Amino acid sequence: MKKKQFYSHIVDTDSLTRALLELGLKDDEHKHLEILIESTIHHEIIDAILSELSEGDKKIFLKHLSSEDNHEKVWEYLMDKVDSVEEKIKRAADDLKKELHKDIEETKKS
C-alpha cells in the first residue's frame, strides 16, 4: 500500500498505477517501479516547495516534514509561506506525471 503523503489528496497517481498494470509485470516488478515513480514525484514536489522558500524557511519546512506524519502542521506552514501552494504542487506533479506516462507508453510500444 502506498504511503500517504501530505499532498496525497491533491496528487493522484492512480492513472500511473493503471498504466503500469497494462504492462503485465510481475507483482514485485510492478511494486518496484511504483516505488521509483512515487519517490520521483516526491522529490519533484519537495523541489517545487523548497524553491519557493527562503533558506531559513526551507529548514523549518524540512523539520516539519521529518516529524511523524503531521500533515496538518506541514500544510499550516506551507499555506502561510507560499502563495497558491496547492496549485504549485499540483502543477509540478502533473507535469512530471505526463512525462512518466510518456515513458510507460514508449515502453509499451517498444
Added chain:
Amino acid sequence: MLPKKTHYHKLKHKLAKRHEDVRKKVWDKHAIPLADLANNAKQVAMGSMGGLMLLTSAQSNITLPAPDQQVIEETRSIELDKSVFFQSDLAEMLPDEVRPLTKEEETKTGELLSAHYGIPVAAEIDGKRLNRSYGYIGAEQHLARYPGDTMESHFNNPDDAAKYWSSGMAPGLGAWGYFVPAGQQLSETDVQREKYYLAVQTFLSPNFNQRIREYRDFYKFRKMLVVNPNNGKAVVAVIGDAGPAQWTGKSLGGSPEVMKYLERVDGRAKGPVLYFFVDDPNDTIPLGPVDVAEQKLVNKE
C-alpha cells in the same frame, strides 16, 4: 511481442534515470538545508522520518535493485544515509573559505577520508608534502602519451571521444614527458594514468628548490585521492603534470575525465577539492572513480 521482463527492465532504466536527475536537482539546489537536516537527523531514529521517507540522500544511487520484497522494503527506508553524514561531517570540518588547512584540520580530514573511502590517505608521506591539500581545481587538457598521439588516436571508444574530445590536447607535454617512447609500448597503466591525472603545484612544496630530485622521484605518478566535498565524489588519480601558476587562483588541475566525474568545472563556477596522497606502497589501489560500496544498492540487472 517482447517478453514482459524486457518491458520491466526498459522502464526501470528510464525511471531510474529520471529519479537520479530529480534527486540530483533537489540536492544541488537545496544542499545546505538538506545537509543541515541530515546533521540533526543523527539524533533522530530513522523510522520516524515521516515525510522524508522517500527523499533519498545526496549520494544514494537509487537505480533500484532487483525486485525482491526485502530490497523493496529496504528501498522504502533509504533516506539520509551515511554519505550525507559524511558530507555534513566534512562540511563541519572544513573552513568556510577555501584556504590551506591547518595541520590539525588536515589530519582529521585525512582520517575521515581514509575511513569513508577505505583508502589510506595522508597530506604528508616521508616528510614530503604539497603546499596545500584543499584548493580550487581547474580543468586541464588531454596529454600526449607518445610521439604522434593526437585527438584522433587518443580515445579507445566513441563514447569517450564524444564525452572528452572538446577538452583538446595540451600543446606541451606533461611534467614527466611522454608516458612511453612509442605508441606500441602503451600499456593499460599508461592509458589510465593519462586518463586520471592531476597537475599539482609541485614547485610550491616546502623546500622544493633544495630537494628537487627527491621531490621529482616522489611526485612522479604519485597517486592522490581527489574529493569534491560538495557531492562526495572521489577519484584516485596520479600526478601527471606541474601547475597551475599561482596567479590563476587555482591550486591544482584535473584531467577532463577527473573533472567530469567530480562534477567540477573551470572558470567562475570553479569549486574546491580535497587532495591527499594515497598511501599505496604495493600499488594495489586502482585509478579512477571510487565507489563507496556500503553506500550503494547493487543493481543486479
